[in-house]
Amino acid sequence: MSKESSRRKPSRRAQVRFLEAGLQALADRGHAGLKLATVCEQVGATSGSFYYAFPSWGDFTTELIRYWREEMSTRLIVESSAIASAAERLGHLVDIGVRLPHRSEGAIRVWAAHDAHVASVVAEVDRERHAAIATAYEAVVPDVASARRYATAAMYLLIGHEGSAVGSVEDLRWAFRALLDQALAASAPADRRDET
Numbered sequence: 001m002s003k004e005s006s007r008r009k010p011s012r013r014a015q016v017r018f019l020e021a022g023l024q025a026l027a028d029r030g031h032a033g034l035k036l037a038t039v040c041e042q043v044g045a046t047s048g049s050f051y052y053a054f055p056s057w058g059d060f061t062t063e064l065i066r067y068w069r070e071e072m073s074t075r076l077i078v079e080s081s082a083i084a085s086a087a088e089r090l091g092h093l094v095d096i097g098v099r100l101p102h103r104s105e106g107a108i109r110v111w112a113a114h115d116a117h118v119a120s121v122v123a124e125v126d127r128e129r130h131a132a133i134a135t136a137y138e139a140v141v142p143d144v145a146s147a148r149r150y151a152t153a154a155m156y157l158l159i160g161h162e163g164s165a166v167g168s169v170e171d172l173r174w175a176f177r178a179l180l181d182q183a184l185a186a187s188a189p190a191d192r193r194d195e196t
Contacts, residue, residue: 010052010053010054014049014052014053015053015054015063016067017043017045017053018039018043018045018050018053018054018060019060019063019064019067021038021039021040021042021043022034022039022060022061022064023064023067023068023101023104024042024104025038025039025042026103026104026107026108026111027101027103027104027107028103030107030110031107031108031110031111031114034061034107034111036050036057039060062117065108065117065118065121066121068104068108069121069124069125072100072101072105072125073125073128073129074128076096077128077129077132079092080092080093080096080132080136081132081135086136086139086140087140087184089136089139090136090137090140090180090183091180093132093133093136093154094173094176094177094180097154097157097158097172097176098169098172098173098176100158102161102162102169105162106162106163108122109122109159109162109163126155126159129155129158130151130152130155131151133150133151133154133155134147134148134150134151137150137151137183140183140184140187141183141186141187142187146183146186147183150179150183153179154176154179157172157175157176157179158172
Protein backbone atom coordinates (compact mmCIF):
# COMPACT_ATOMS: atom_id res chain seq x y z
CA MET A 1 0.00 0.00 0.00
CA SER A 2 1.42 3.36 -1.00
CA LYS A 3 1.86 6.21 1.44
CA GLU A 4 -0.74 8.23 -0.52
CA SER A 5 -3.41 5.50 -0.37
CA SER A 6 -2.81 4.83 3.34
CA ARG A 7 -3.39 8.47 4.20
CA ARG A 8 -6.75 9.01 5.91
CA LYS A 9 -9.09 11.43 4.21
CA PRO A 10 -9.61 14.69 6.05
CA SER A 11 -13.14 15.53 7.10
CA ARG A 12 -15.09 17.93 4.91
CA ARG A 13 -15.63 20.04 8.00
CA ALA A 14 -11.87 20.47 8.42
CA GLN A 15 -11.52 21.45 4.76
CA VAL A 16 -14.40 23.93 4.95
CA ARG A 17 -12.75 25.66 7.91
CA PHE A 18 -9.70 26.36 5.76
CA LEU A 19 -11.82 27.34 2.75
CA GLU A 20 -13.83 29.83 4.81
CA ALA A 21 -10.55 31.17 6.19
CA GLY A 22 -9.30 31.58 2.62
CA LEU A 23 -12.36 33.62 1.68
CA GLN A 24 -11.89 35.73 4.81
CA ALA A 25 -8.21 36.25 3.99
CA LEU A 26 -9.23 37.46 0.53
CA ALA A 27 -11.72 39.87 2.13
CA ASP A 28 -9.27 41.17 4.72
CA ARG A 29 -6.03 41.25 2.75
CA GLY A 30 -6.90 40.93 -0.93
CA HIS A 31 -5.47 38.47 -3.41
CA ALA A 32 -1.87 39.31 -2.45
CA GLY A 33 -2.69 38.44 1.17
CA LEU A 34 -3.93 34.93 0.39
CA LYS A 35 -1.04 33.03 1.95
CA LEU A 36 -0.68 29.74 3.81
CA ALA A 37 0.34 31.49 7.03
CA THR A 38 -2.67 33.82 6.85
CA VAL A 39 -5.12 30.98 6.27
CA CYS A 40 -3.61 28.90 9.10
CA GLU A 41 -3.65 31.90 11.44
CA GLN A 42 -7.31 32.53 10.59
CA VAL A 43 -8.20 28.92 11.45
CA GLY A 44 -5.87 28.75 14.46
CA ALA A 45 -4.13 25.72 12.99
CA THR A 46 -0.64 24.66 11.98
CA SER A 47 0.62 24.19 8.45
CA GLY A 48 0.69 20.46 9.24
CA SER A 49 -3.07 20.56 9.79
CA PHE A 50 -3.46 22.44 6.54
CA TYR A 51 -1.46 19.83 4.61
CA TYR A 52 -3.51 17.10 6.21
CA ALA A 53 -6.67 18.81 4.87
CA PHE A 54 -5.17 19.63 1.43
CA PRO A 55 -2.26 17.85 -0.27
CA SER A 56 -0.84 21.12 -1.66
CA TRP A 57 -1.42 24.86 -1.87
CA GLY A 58 -2.50 24.41 -5.49
CA ASP A 59 -5.13 21.86 -4.46
CA PHE A 60 -6.36 24.33 -1.85
CA THR A 61 -6.67 27.27 -4.23
CA THR A 62 -8.43 25.12 -6.84
CA GLU A 63 -10.87 23.92 -4.18
CA LEU A 64 -11.26 27.48 -2.83
CA ILE A 65 -12.49 28.75 -6.20
CA ARG A 66 -14.75 25.73 -6.62
CA TYR A 67 -16.14 26.26 -3.09
CA TRP A 68 -16.74 29.97 -3.76
CA ARG A 69 -18.60 29.13 -6.95
CA GLU A 70 -20.76 26.51 -5.25
CA GLU A 71 -21.56 28.54 -2.13
CA MET A 72 -21.79 32.05 -3.58
CA SER A 73 -23.40 31.26 -6.93
CA THR A 74 -24.70 27.77 -7.74
CA ARG A 75 -26.42 27.10 -4.39
CA LEU A 76 -27.95 30.58 -4.27
CA ILE A 77 -29.26 30.33 -7.84
CA VAL A 78 -30.89 26.97 -7.10
CA GLU A 79 -32.40 28.43 -3.92
CA SER A 80 -33.84 31.43 -5.78
CA SER A 81 -35.22 29.33 -8.64
CA ALA A 82 -37.51 27.56 -6.15
CA ILE A 83 -39.43 30.83 -5.58
CA ALA A 84 -42.55 30.68 -7.75
CA SER A 85 -43.43 34.39 -7.89
CA ALA A 86 -41.20 36.20 -10.38
CA ALA A 87 -41.38 39.49 -8.46
CA GLU A 88 -40.48 37.73 -5.19
CA ARG A 89 -37.65 35.85 -6.95
CA LEU A 90 -36.25 39.14 -8.24
CA GLY A 91 -36.51 40.63 -4.75
CA HIS A 92 -34.68 37.59 -3.39
CA LEU A 93 -31.96 37.98 -6.03
CA VAL A 94 -31.56 41.62 -4.94
CA ASP A 95 -31.08 40.42 -1.35
CA ILE A 96 -28.53 37.84 -2.49
CA GLY A 97 -26.65 40.48 -4.49
CA VAL A 98 -26.50 42.75 -1.46
CA ARG A 99 -25.40 39.97 0.94
CA LEU A 100 -22.55 38.56 -1.19
CA PRO A 101 -19.09 38.91 0.38
CA HIS A 102 -18.12 41.80 -1.89
CA ARG A 103 -14.57 42.25 -0.62
CA SER A 104 -13.83 38.54 -1.19
CA GLU A 105 -15.46 38.69 -4.60
CA GLY A 106 -13.49 41.81 -5.54
CA ALA A 107 -10.25 40.06 -4.52
CA ILE A 108 -11.22 37.00 -6.57
CA ARG A 109 -11.74 39.28 -9.58
CA VAL A 110 -8.23 40.71 -9.06
CA TRP A 111 -6.90 37.16 -8.75
CA ALA A 112 -8.63 36.28 -12.04
CA ALA A 113 -6.51 38.90 -13.79
CA HIS A 114 -3.42 36.84 -12.87
CA ASP A 115 -4.70 33.25 -13.13
CA ALA A 116 -6.36 31.74 -16.21
CA HIS A 117 -8.19 29.02 -14.25
CA VAL A 118 -9.65 31.53 -11.80
CA ALA A 119 -10.57 33.81 -14.72
CA SER A 120 -12.48 30.97 -16.42
CA VAL A 121 -14.39 30.16 -13.21
CA VAL A 122 -15.26 33.83 -12.64
CA ALA A 123 -16.49 34.11 -16.24
CA GLU A 124 -18.65 31.00 -15.75
CA VAL A 125 -20.06 32.38 -12.49
CA ASP A 126 -20.87 35.69 -14.19
CA ARG A 127 -22.66 33.85 -17.01
CA GLU A 128 -24.62 31.70 -14.51
CA ARG A 129 -25.64 34.72 -12.48
CA HIS A 130 -26.60 36.67 -15.57
CA ALA A 131 -28.72 33.78 -16.86
CA ALA A 132 -30.51 33.39 -13.51
CA ILE A 133 -31.26 37.11 -13.31
CA ALA A 134 -32.38 37.24 -16.97
CA THR A 135 -34.70 34.26 -16.44
CA ALA A 136 -36.29 36.01 -13.48
CA TYR A 137 -36.69 39.26 -15.43
CA GLU A 138 -38.16 37.38 -18.41
CA ALA A 139 -41.11 36.44 -16.21
CA VAL A 140 -41.99 40.13 -15.62
CA VAL A 141 -40.66 41.99 -18.67
CA PRO A 142 -42.60 41.56 -21.92
CA ASP A 143 -39.63 40.90 -24.22
CA VAL A 144 -36.54 38.74 -23.81
CA ALA A 145 -34.11 41.37 -25.12
CA SER A 146 -35.20 43.86 -22.44
CA ALA A 147 -35.04 41.18 -19.73
CA ARG A 148 -31.46 40.39 -20.73
CA ARG A 149 -30.57 44.09 -20.66
CA TYR A 150 -31.95 44.42 -17.13
CA ALA A 151 -29.88 41.37 -16.13
CA THR A 152 -26.79 42.91 -17.74
CA ALA A 153 -27.38 46.18 -15.87
CA ALA A 154 -27.73 44.24 -12.59
CA MET A 155 -24.41 42.48 -13.28
CA TYR A 156 -22.75 45.82 -14.06
CA LEU A 157 -23.98 47.14 -10.72
CA LEU A 158 -22.67 44.09 -8.86
CA ILE A 159 -19.27 43.89 -10.55
CA GLY A 160 -18.82 47.66 -10.41
CA HIS A 161 -19.59 47.70 -6.71
CA GLU A 162 -17.10 44.90 -6.05
CA GLY A 163 -14.33 46.73 -7.89
CA SER A 164 -14.97 50.20 -6.49
CA ALA A 165 -14.33 52.02 -3.25
CA VAL A 166 -17.28 54.32 -4.00
CA GLY A 167 -20.70 53.67 -2.50
CA SER A 168 -22.03 51.48 0.26
CA VAL A 169 -23.97 48.24 0.32
CA GLU A 170 -27.07 50.33 0.92
CA ASP A 171 -26.30 52.28 -2.26
CA LEU A 172 -26.05 48.96 -4.09
CA ARG A 173 -29.39 47.84 -2.65
CA TRP A 174 -30.97 51.13 -3.77
CA ALA A 175 -29.58 50.73 -7.30
CA PHE A 176 -30.78 47.12 -7.58
CA ARG A 177 -34.24 48.13 -6.32
CA ALA A 178 -34.41 51.14 -8.68
CA LEU A 179 -33.60 48.84 -11.60
CA LEU A 180 -36.21 46.33 -10.48
CA ASP A 181 -38.83 49.04 -9.92
CA GLN A 182 -38.15 50.41 -13.42
CA ALA A 183 -38.60 46.93 -14.94
CA LEU A 184 -41.83 46.31 -13.02
CA ALA A 185 -43.21 49.73 -13.98
CA ALA A 186 -42.29 49.22 -17.64
CA SER A 187 -44.00 45.83 -17.67
CA ALA A 188 -47.23 47.05 -16.05
CA PRO A 189 -50.22 47.23 -18.38
CA ALA A 190 -50.69 50.71 -19.93
CA ASP A 191 -53.91 51.38 -18.02
CA ARG A 192 -52.14 50.75 -14.69
CA ARG A 193 -49.19 53.00 -15.69
CA ASP A 194 -51.65 55.83 -16.39
CA GLU A 195 -52.87 55.62 -12.78
CA THR A 196 -49.42 56.51 -11.38
